[in-house]
Amino acid sequence: MNNALTALEAQVHADLARTAHPEAAWLTPKLGPDDRPALDVLVVGAGQSGLATAFGLMRSQVSNLLVLDKSDEGQEGPWLTYARMPTLRSPKHFTGPDLDIPSLTYQSWHEARFGEEDWRKLDLIPRALWAEYLLWFRRVVDLPVRNGCEVIDISPAAGGLLAAKVRTSSGTDTLFARKIVLATGQEGMGDWIIPEPLRHLSLCVHSAQPVDFTQLRGKQVAVIGAGASAFDNAAAALEAGAAEVHLFCRRAEIQVIQPYRWLTFRGFLRHFCDLDDAWRWRFMRAILEMREGFPQATYDRCARHANFHLHEGAPIEAALATARGVELQTSKGVFPAHFVICATGIDMNFAGRPELQSCAANIAVWADRYQPPADEQSPRLGRFPYLADDYALVERIAGEAPWIADIHVFAIASTMSFGPSGSSINAMTTAVPKLVHGLTRALFRADIERHWASFRTYDVPQAVVGRQAPPMGAEP
Numbered sequence: 001m002n003n004a005l006t007a008l009e010a011q012v013h014a015d016l017a018r019t020a021h022p023e024a025a026w027l028t029p030k031l032g033p034d035d036r037p038a039l040d041v042l043v044v045g046a047g048q049s050g051l052a053t054a055f056g057l058m059r060s061q062v063s064n065l066l067v068l069d070k071s072d073e074g075q076e077g078p079w080l081t082y083a084r085m086p087t088l089r090s091p092k093h094f095t096g097p098d099l100d101i102p103s104l105t106y107q108s109w110h111e112a113r114f115g116e117e118d119w120r121k122l123d124l125i126p127r128a129l130w131a132e133y134l135l136w137f138r139r140v141v142d143l144p145v146r147n148g149c150e151v152i153d154i155s156p157a158a159g160g161l162l163a164a165k166v167r168t169s170s171g172t173d174t175l176f177a178r179k180i181v182l183a184t185g186q187e188g189m190g191d192w193i194i195p196e197p198l199r200h201l202s203l204c205v206h207s208a209q210p211v212d213f214t215q216l217r218g219k220q221v222a223v224i225g226a227g228a229s230a231f232d233n234a235a236a237a238l239e240a241g242a243a244e245v246h247l248f249c250r251r252a253e254i255q256v257i258q259p260y261r262w263l264t265f266r267g268f269l270r271h272f273c274d275l276d277d278a279w280r281w282r283f284m285r286a287i288l289e290m291r292e293g294f295p296q297a298t299y300d301r302c303a304r305h306a307n308f309h310l311h312e313g314a315p316i317e318a319a320l321a322t323a324r325g326v327e328l329q330t331s332k333g334v335f336p337a338h339f340v341i342c343a344t345g346i347d348m349n350f351a352g353r354p355e356l357q358s359c360a361a362n363i364a365v366w367a368d369r370y371q372p373p374a375d376e377q378s379p380r381l382g383r384f385p386y387l388a389d390d391y392a393l394v395e396r397i398a399g400e401a402p403w404i405a406d407i408h409v410f411a412i413a414s415t416m417s418f419g420p421s422g423s424s425i426n427a428m429t430t431a432v433p434k435l436v437h438g439l440t441r442a443l444f445r446a447d448i449e450r451h452w453a454s455f456r457t458y459d460v461p462q463a464v465v466g467r468q469a470p471p472m473g474a475e476p
Contacts (some may be wrong), residue, residue, distance in 0.1 A: 004112040009140050011103040016141070019101070022061075027443060028450065029064050032176030033158050041065040041439060042164055042177035044355070046145045047077030048134055049410055050183035052097035052428055054143045056436040059099070062443070066175070067143060068166065070150035077185060079131035082208045084232040087124035088425070089295055094264075096428045097137055104141070109133050124297075154180060155358045156403040160446075164355075178446070179439055181391075181408045182355070185423045188411035189353055189385060190346040195224065197319045201326055204319075204340040207233050211341065217241035222328055222337035224316060226254045228294035230343035234308065235301040237341070244307045246335055248328070250315035258293035259286075260420055269430040272419035273389065277370040284416050285378050311335075348383040348413060362401045364394040366416055384416035385409060390438020391418065406442075410435055 029037035040062055043050045046069035054067050069076045098104035110129070111119045138145060150167045157163040161176045182189070192206040205211060207229050213236050221237045223230050226249030234245045263269070272280065302308045311332055318329040325338040350360035367382030388394050391414055393404040410431075414422040421431030444451070 002112070005109075008103060008108055008112040012101070012140050015101055015103050016059075020059075025061055025063075026451075027062060027064060027447070030159060030161065030178060032161055033163075034174075034176070036176075037064070038159075038161050038176035038178060039064055039066055040177070040443060041179045041181060042162075042175060043067040043181045043183055044151050044164075045069060045076070045183035045185060045411075046071075046138070046147070047183065047185050048097055048425065049185065049423055049428070049432075050076075050181070051134060051138050051143060051145075052099065052432045053181055053183055053410060053435060054145075055097060055137075055141050056099055056432045057439065058141070058143070060436055060440050062436075062440060065144065067145040068149040068151060069145065069147050071147060073145075073147045074131065074135055076134075076147075077131070078208075079127045079134075082210075083127055084207075084236045085127060085228070085298065086301075087126050087297075088130055089124070089228060089298070090425045092119075092122055092125050094425050096425045097134070097432075099432060100429060104137065106130070106133050109136060152354045153357060154355050154407060156401075160403075162403065162406055178443065179406050179408065181410055181435070181439070183410045183422070186346060186412050188346065188423070189348055189350055189356065189409060189413040191349040191352050192342075193344045193347050194342045195316055195344060197316050197329075198224070198340060198342060201319055201321055201340060203321070203326055203338065204342060207341055207343040211236075213237055213240035216339055218243050219338040220325070220336060221245045222326075222335065222340045223247045223343060224340065225249070225343035225345075226251065226312075227292055227343060227345070228298050231294055231298045231302050233341045233343055235298075238302060238305045238308055242307070244309065245302070245305070246309045246311060246337070247302070248314045248316060248330060248335075249310070249312045252313045254310070254312060255291050255293050257290065258295075259290050260292065260424070260426060263287070263420065264426045266430065269419065269421075269427050270434075273417060273434070278372075280417070281366070281370055281372050281381075282376060284419065285372070285376055285381055288381060288415065289378065346412065347380060348385070350385075359393070359401045359404045359407075362396045363404065364396040368396050369394075381416060385413050387414055387417040388438075390442065391422075391435050392438070408435065408439065 027040050032038040041057055043054050046067045050067050054065060057065055075081060095105050107119060148168055151164050152167050153165040155163050157176055161178060162180050164175045164180060166173050166175055192208045194206055198204045216237050217240055219242055221242045223234045230247060234247050237245050314330040314332040316328055316330055320327045326340060328335045350356045350363050364386045365382060366384050366386050369386045386394055387409060391408040391410055393407045395401055411422045421427040
C-alpha cells in the first residue's frame with residue numbers, strides 16, 4: 001500500500017470518528033428460535049447498493065447486521081462479470097456509497113492511488129477500478145460481509161422475526177433477522193428477458209450470462225436490443241474477431257437521449273417518491289419506455305468496425321434453428337447467425353425468485369394499486385412491486401402475509417416506486433439515507449415500550465448539588 005493510500009485510510013477513520021454523533025447504542029438484539037441473537041438487519045447483496053446500505057446503517061449505530069453475497073469476493077455485482085463496457089457511464093464526479101464523507105469518495109481513492117493529475121486527466125472511471133474501489137471501501141469501513149452465501153428462502157419466524165435460509169458450499173443454514181434488505185441489483189425480483197421467438201434456441205443467451213467471446217471469432221453474431229449493453233456486447237464480439245455483428249433494434253430509431261441525466265437533481269431524486277401514484281406512473285412510464293441512451297464512445301466502439309451492421313425498425317418475428325446456426329426473421333428480411341446475444345433487460349417475476357417463494361403470490365404490484373389512463377397503459381410496468389415509503393413489500397391481500405413488510409427491496413425493482421434508486425450510482429446519496437431512515441424508524445417504533453421503560457429508570461445525574469465548588473480555573 002502506498003503512503004498516500006495509508007494516509008487516506010487514516011483520514012477516513014478520523015472523519016468517521018468526528019462525525020459519529022450520536023454514538024449511543026440503542027438496539028438490543030432479539031433472540032431467535034435457535035436461542036442465538038438475531039440480526040437487526042440482514043442485507044442480501046454485497047454490490048455497491050448493499051455496501052452503501054450497510055454503511056448507512058452502521059453510521060446510525062445499527063451494527064448488528066450482516067451482508068451476504070452469493071458470489072466470490074470481488075465478483076459481486078456486474079463489474080467483473082457481465083458488464084462489458086470499458087468504463088462506467090456515469091460522470092466521474094458522481095458520488096455513491098461514500099454517503100457524503102469526502103475521504104470515502106472514489107475521487108479521493110483514485111487520487112491516493114494514481115495522483116491528482118491522473119484524476120484531472122481521467123474522463124470516465126474504468127469499471128475494473130470501480131470494482132477495486134468498492135472492495136477498498138468495504139474493507140476500510142469494516143463492513144461484515146460473507147461471500148459464497150445464497151439466500152434461497154425467506155419465511156416468517158417466531159417472535160416477529162424473518163428466517164433466511166442460506167445455501168453455502170458446506171450446506172444450508174438459517175439466519176434470523178428483524179429486517180431483510182434485498183440489494184440484489186439488476187437481477188432484483190425478476191428474470192432476464194429473452195424474447196419469445198428466441199427462447200427455443202440453444203445458440204442464444206442473455207447478455208447477463210457468461211459469454212466466451214473468443215469462440216465467436218470468425219462467426220456471424222446477432223445482438224438483440226439497442227441499449228448500451230447491446231452495443232457493449234456487440235463491441236466485445238467485434239473486438240474478439242467476429243466476422244460480422246448485426247444489432248437489431250425493434251424501434252424505428254435507436255435511443256440516444258439519456259433521461260437519467262435530466263432527472264439527476266436533488267428535487268427529483270429525493271422527492272419523486274413523495275408524488276402521488278399518477279405522477280409517479282407518468283414519469284417512470286415515460287422514462288422506462290424511453291429506455292437508457294448511450295454515450296458517443298459506446299456507439300463509436302462498434303461503428304469503427306466495417307463489419308458492424310445496425311438494423312433499426314427490425315423486431316425479431318421468428319427464429320429457426322438450422323444446421324449452421326440460426327435464421328432470424330425480421331421485418332427487414334432473414335438474417336443467418338451462428339450465435340445470438342439478447343440484451344433485452346428484465347421482467348418482474350416474483351415466483352421465479354427462490355427467496356420469495358413463500359410470499360410471491362401476495363406481493364402487491366403497481367397494477368393492483370393504480371389504473372393509469374388508456375394512453376398510459378403498460379402491462380410490463382404494472383408488474384413492478386408497489387412499495388411502501390420505506391422500500392418495504394406491500395401485501396396484495398391484507399392479513400395473508402403481514403411479515404413481508406419487513407422485507408425491503410433496494411434493487412432495480414424499486415424503480416417504479418422510487419425512481420432511479422436501488423441500483424443506480426446517481427441516486428445513492430439520496431436513496432440510501434431514505435432507506436436507512438425507514439429501517440431505523442421501524443426498529444425504533446417496534447422497541448418503543450423498551451425505550452420508555454429505559455427512560456423511566458434513567459437516573460444518571462449530571463451535577464452534584466451542595467458540594468464545595470472548585471476554585472475558578474481548576475479542573476472540575
